[in-house]
Amino acid sequence: MRKARIDRRLKKVDVVLTSARYQDGGVRLAQARGFERRGAIWSDTLLFDRETLVKRVRDGRRVVVGRERDLPGNFEIGERLRLEGSGWLVANGGSGARDDLAVPLF
Numbered sequence: 001m002r003k004a005r006i007d008r009r010l011k012k013v014d015v016v017l018t019s020a021r022y023q024d025g026g027v028r029l030a031q032a033r034g035f036e037r038r039g040a041i042w043s044d045t046l047l048f049d050r051e052t053l054v055k056r057v058r059d060g061r062r063v064v065v066g067r068e069r070d071l072p073g074n075f076e077i078g079e080r081l082r083l084e085g086s087g088w089l090v091a092n093g094g095s096g097a098r099d100d101l102a103v104p105l106f
């Protein structure tokens with residue numbers, strides 16, 4: 001049996017978002033579910049509100065979207081979250097006319 005390994009790129013990530021909930025007809029983010037790095041380990045599932053995510057992105061934290069893998073603490077990393085000029089939270093390659101994290105809904 002082969003030894004399971006965690007993706008090395010995760011060492012450079014602060015928050016991984018796995019799903020989202022929108023309000024206002026799917027335009028504005030209400031909450032996002034994800035995990036936060038705490039030293040060498042990851043937190044349990046956390047709920048982030050929009051203001052918290054905006055603050056973390058503005059502070060230069062590396063917030064990405066992703067998907068959980070079979071091994072706990074291992075994620076399939078997607079795009080990095082950024083703020084559009086008009087204040088929308090979007091994953092790279094997403095629509096800039098609304099909050100768009102490109103993750104499944106919960």
